[in-house]
Amino acid sequence: MRIVIVGNGPAAVAAAETIRDLDGGCGIVMVSQESVPFYSPCPLAEYVEASVPRAHLFLRPESFYRDLGIETRFGLAATAVDSAARKLTLGSGAAATQLEYDRLLIAAGARAVMPPLPGLADTPGVFALKTLADAEGILARLAQVRRAVVIGSGFIGLEAAQALVRKGVAVTVIEAMGQVLPQMLDAELAALVESRLREHGVDVRTNSAAQAVLGGAAGVAAVKAGGVDIPCELVVCAAGVRPDVAWLAGSGIATAAGVLVDDRMATNLPGIYAAGDIVETNDSLGQRRVIGNWPNAVNGGRIAGLNMMGVERRYRGLDGINVVRIFDLPVSSFGGRDGERSLCRKEGGHMRKLALRNGRIVGGQFYGDVNGTGLYHELMNKGVDVGSFEDELLAPGFGIGRLMPQPPLPLRRAA
Numbered sequence: 001m002r003i004v005i006v007g008n009g010p011a012a013v014a015a016a017e018t019i020r021d022l023d024g025g026c027g028i029v030m031v032s033q034e035s036v037p038f039y040s041p042c043p044l045a046e047y048v049e050a051s052v053p054r055a056h057l058f059l060r061p062e063s064f065y066r067d068l069g070i071e072t073r074f075g076l077a078a079t080a081v082d083s084a085a086r087k088l089t090l091g092s093g094a095a096a097t098q099l100e101y102d103r104l105l106i107a108a109g110a111r112a113v114m115p116p117l118p119g120l121a122d123t124p125g126v127f128a129l130k131t132l133a134d135a136e137g138i139l140a141r142l143a144q145v146r147r148a149v150v151i152g153s154g155f156i157g158l159e160a161a162q163a164l165v166r167k168g169v170a171v172t173v174i175e176a177m178g179q180v181l182p183q184m185l186d187a188e189l190a191a192l193v194e195s196r197l198r199e200h201g202v203d204v205r206t207n208s209a210a211q212a213v214l215g216g217a218a219g220v221a222a223v224k225a226g227g228v229d230i231p232c233e234l235v236v237c238a239a240g241v242r243p244d245v246a247w248l249a250g251s252g253i254a255t256a257a258g259v260l261v262d263d264r265m266a267t268n269l270p271g272i273y274a275a276g277d278i279v280e281t282n283d284s285l286g287q288r289r290v291i292g293n294w295p296n297a298v299n300g301g302r303i304a305g306l307n308m309m310g311v312e313r314r315y316r317g318l319d320g321i322n323v324v325r326i327f328d329l330p331v332s333s334f335g336g337r338d339g340e341r342s343l344c345r346k347e348g349g350h351m352r353k354l355a356l357r358n359g360r361i362v363g364g365q366f367y368g369d370v371n372g373t374g375l376y377h378e379l380m381n382k383g384v385d386v387g388s389f390e391d392e393l394l395a396p397g398f399g400i401g402r403l404m405p406q407p408p409l410p411l412r413r414a415a
């Protein structure tokens, strides 16, 4: 049997390792449009700021593919799937080749969104921060950069801003919405983050949508935003990421915002599975969503690998916890902000909030002190009725005991 995996990120690698654990003999081919071995993009900002060395990005030894008997086709993009003939096309035009598969895993991740602004796509000095090549492009240009504009204030944008500040660059973050971290935080917590960014010298401009990148063949000269030109020599476009499903058009694989999969990570077509940032499936509360993060990619990859080999396992659903450090201060969130009520605790410059609906936690946001984020998230996932201990929820020391089954009553000693 030949298994072809599109991708070389955590979803792909988790699936390949699972498959090899179950079957030492089947053929595994991994295809990646990048030429480098498996790495983590999570510390790319730290790599730019030089606090993480390049070697630490790579999460497997050099011999990994050889040791697991995995054939690699790196530096080649998958461009089409012919599900009737069970063939994957690599490359395009005269150079296109085809790979036959018995089972196919699509773990091609997400793509950085590059808005169609004049000058954004073709002016030297504009980068995303999605891949190792992006980070290395930024590093190669840094020597000639005094000022940078970061488009977008999601967690990747803010990580990029911090890294550049730490490299001595004057940074402006522009955000089209009225606050930073709009997907993660409400306005009150976002205001704390904005203050911290400003304290560290970041020029934060909210309600400021990018309109154009100005410059020429020599490079970026400014970003026009909110009618104002902001001079800079570098632009980091951090306008979000999106599953890259365009190349699957015509394949018959059902897609919406992402590749649609069931709880076995199976697509609508036999023998074809998907995992990682590219999928759209139920979250742990049963709502169909796209939630790209590392744990979801690893868990989804494992579940896909098991089911591809005939071991039936079901995915409990995508989890959506976000954590970011704002100049070393942690900020986290999960779930929604649309509760009926919210609990809030402010202490020592920190703020913790939980949103409640029908006596249950539906989301949380934490600034400064993120302890317990996982526990509250688990209480939400398990649908625990917190009504009877609501007052204790945000108190210091609230603990794991609330998730444990109550101990049985002590046995009565016979009289």
Ligand SMILES: Cc1cc2nc3c(=O)[nH]c(=O)nc-3n(C[C@H](O)[C@H](O)[C@H](O)COP(=O)(O)OP(=O)(O)OC[C@H]3O[C@@H](n4cnc5c(N)ncnc54)[C@H](O)[C@@H]3O)c2cc1C
Pocket (backbone or CB within 6 Å): 006, 007, 008, 009, 010, 011, 012, 031, 032, 033, 034, 040, 041, 042, 043, 044, 045, 076, 077, 078, 079, 107, 108, 109, 110, 129, 130, 131, 156, 244, 247, 275, 276, 277, 278, 292, 293, 294, 295, 297, 323
């Ligand atoms: C800067 C940054 C910081 C992050 N920080 C965190 C964090 O702190 N915590 C967290 O949980 N998550 C974080 N993430 C997100 C996390 O890295 C992703 O959720 C995770 O890597 C997704 O894994 P994946 O396997 O689905 O896809 P990816 O890791 O994106 O890998 C996709 C693979 O597919 C390949 N590929 C894509 N298209 C094709 C094609 N057409 N043909 C062939 N190959 C293709 C790519 O080359 C790559 O090998 C961060 C991401 C970035 C960019």
